[in-house]
Amino acid sequence: MPLSDIIGQDKTVRRLRALAESRRIPPAMIFHGPPGIGKFAAAFEFAKAVNCSHTEHRDRPAAAAAPDPDDLFAAPAPAAAPEQAAPLKTHADLSDSCGMCLSCRQAASGAHPDIRVVDTVFQAAFLDEDESANLKIDTMREMTRWAQQKPMLAPWKIFIVRDAEAMVANAQNAILKTLEEPPPGTLVILTVSRKAALLSTILSRCCLIEFGPLPEAALRTILAAQGADPAEAARLAALGGGSLEKAAEAGAFIKRVSALRPGDPARAFKFAAGLPRDSHQAREEVKTLLDLLLSKTRTAWAGAEGPAKDRLTALLRRTLELRRMADRNVSYLLLLETALLEGERAGLKLEDLIRTV
Numbered sequence: 001m002p003l004s005d006i007i008g009q010d011k012t013v014r015r016l017r018a019l020a021e022s023r024r025i026p027p028a029m030i031f032h033g034p035p036g037i038g039k040f041a042a043a044f045e046f047a048k049a050v051n052c053s054h055t056e057h058r059d060r061p062a063a064a065a066a067p068d069p070d071d072l073f074a075a076p077a078p079a080a081a082p083e084q085a086a087p088l089k090t091h092a093d094l095s096d097s098c099g100m101c102l103s104c105r106q107a108a109s110g111a112h113p114d115i116r117v118v119d120t121v122f123q124a125a126f127l128d129e130d131e132s133a134n135l136k137i138d139t140m141r142e143m144t145r146w147a148q149q150k151p152m153l154a155p156w157k158i159f160i161v162r163d164a165e166a167m168v169a170n171a172q173n174a175i176l177k178t179l180e181e182p183p184p185g186t187l188v189i190l191t192v193s194r195k196a197a198l199l200s201t202i203l204s205r206c207c208l209i210e211f212g213p214l215p216e217a218a219l220r221t222i223l224a225a226q227g228a229d230p231a232e233a234a235r236l237a238a239l240g241g242g243s244l245e246k247a248a249e250a251g252a253f254i255k256r257v258s259a260l261r262p263g264d265p266a267r268a269f270k271f272a273a274g275l276p277r278d279s280h281q282a283r284e285e286v287k288t289l290l291d292l293l294l295s296k297t298r299t300a301w302a303g304a305e306g307p308a309k310d311r312l313t314a315l316l317r318r319t320l321e322l323r324r325m326a327d328r329n330v331s332y333l334l335l336l337e338t339a340l341l342e343g344e345r346a347g348l349k350l351e352d353l354i355r356t357v
């Protein structure tokens with residue numbers, strides 16, 4: 001997939017293509033924006049575009065074994081296939097990857113020696129330990145050591161530090177020098193959702209590339225390409241708030257609510273009991289529920305009159321307040337129970353939240 005196939009980030013992709021074409025690549029870059037909007041995919045495609053040679057690569061035909069002089073029945077060596085002589089194709093668009101050169105083909109196979117992804121999965125393999133939430137100093141030191149080596153295949157040696165906010169402070173300090181005085185031909189791209197988690201010394205050394213939430217239509221197209229049927233893609237895109245990650249959370253949420261029996265008086269309790277064990281994920285799911293409650297309340301409010309409208313106005317205020325509290329350290333179970341109770345009091349049941357308007 002070249003940069004031109006990235007959906008929903010048109011302005012940013014134009015900027016990246018202009019940089020790739022100019023060949024004046026900043027040696028340290030930060031791709032930042034909300035989670036689940038394609039920052040990593042863009043970083044990888046940009047790395048491919050920067051390292052692309054724009055000339056077709058053909059595998060050499062396997063060398064024919066020399067005929068055995070004592071074997072009178074040896075078949076004569078086959079003549080070279082005529083297509084081998086055809087001139088190599090070239091790719092005129094220098095702002096994007098070609099998909100046919102050796103570098104592009106290596107990148108597509110996941111085995112490019114000069115494009116390396118540094119993340120917690122790599123770290124677990126490198127340090128031979130369980131995956132950790134943080135990127136440690138030893139991992140980032142290894143990256144700086146690689147950065148000193150010459151590229152093996154392509155013009156640039158590119159490191160993509162995925163979710164770079166996972167770097168602990170001393171790990172961030174360990175890459176400062178590489179960002180400040182990068183060895184020739186080195187490019188470091190940090191992808192981050194929370195820029196504030198990076199040291200100011202890191203931020204000031206990098207070129208910032210901003211990514212925004214995906215437009216709903218773009219999200220729908222991506223979800224459909226991932227196999228969702230059109231109705232499901234439309235529903236998840238509407239709930240996804242511009243993020244593939246949020247859309248996936250909404251999908252999991254819908255599945256769980258759908259499994260509850262409508263009218264079961266204990267369904268709110270059962271829903272709470274089924275929240276993910278990981279407290280961060282559980283909190284994210286409660287936020288998804290509050291976002292759904294907000295959007296349903298707004299819709300119902302617009303069409304309501306009289307006392308029902310007053311009840312919905314109160315619910316809207318209360319849900320907004322709960323949503324703000326969800327970003328702070330308030331118990332997410334308490335928020336969930338309060339939201340479900342108040343929703344039902346105003347006539348919005350748990351199963352109403354996932355109904356498509």
Ligand SMILES: [Zn+2]
Pocket residue numbers: 051052053054055097098099100101102103104105
């Ligand atoms: Zn290429």
